[in-house]
Amino acid sequence: MPAASPDLRQPAPPMPAKPYRILIVDDHAVVRRGLRNLLEGQPGIELCGEASTGAEAMHHVKRHRPDLAIMDLTMPELNGLEATRQIRQESPATDVLVLTMHFSDELAREVLRSGAIGYILKSDADKELMAAVDHARRHEPFFTSRLAATMAQNFLQAAAGLAGDQQGGAPLTGREVDVVRLLSSGKSNKEVAAALSVSTRTIESHRNHIMHKMGFGSFSDLVRYAIRSGLVEP
DSSP states (O other), rough: OOOOOOOOOOOOOOOOOOEEEEEOOOOHHHHHHHHHHHHTTTTEEEEEEEEEESHHHHHHHHHHOOOOEOOOOSSSOOHHHHHHHHHHHHHHHHEEEEEOOOOOOHHHHHHHTTOOOOOEEEGGGGHHHHHHHHHHHOOOOOEEHHHHHHHHHHHHHHHHHHTTTTTTTTTOOOHHHHHHHHTTOOOOOHHHHHHHOOOHHHHHHHHHHHHHTOOHHHHHHHHHHHHHHHHSSS
């Protein structure tokens, strides 16, 4: 009986990694050219189009389904915030990174509410654009460093204001501020306990103590105060 022929087939070569496809959206040609220069040649990145208006961006998204749209805010026909909302609705797999000249933590919050994953300043693009793109590839949010510092400072000032309030008694401790923030964001006593690595009974004790010390008549009073102080979003 003849011997079986050896299998001479070679293993198939590995499939190349799928490129990360980016759409550039800005109404200024010089900005688009600058972004293209920063992105072209980066490993694993492919530019799949450019748009000068929000409406044109929507056309590209419907046709090409990019992984990321780098979006200006001030554009004709459809502004960047509304374009971001429509892109996220049309193509949930497409992330949006807002690139703007405007420096405002309130605007950044509105950008995030529109569905964008990041917010960077045009003045910082040469230093931070690739870091922002790397975050977007991992579906992680990214803030330009100056804005992140401002938002952190605003949070600390709000926390200090809450901790220093003299309504009904002594100021809150840092741990009590943490409890207020987490409870006011909608977390249960059990979830807050897990987040702070303590028992549920400890959180219940903190909650009762805070209510008494701050002179709150109901939990809704606590929530309203946390919103006014900026510890949670309304």
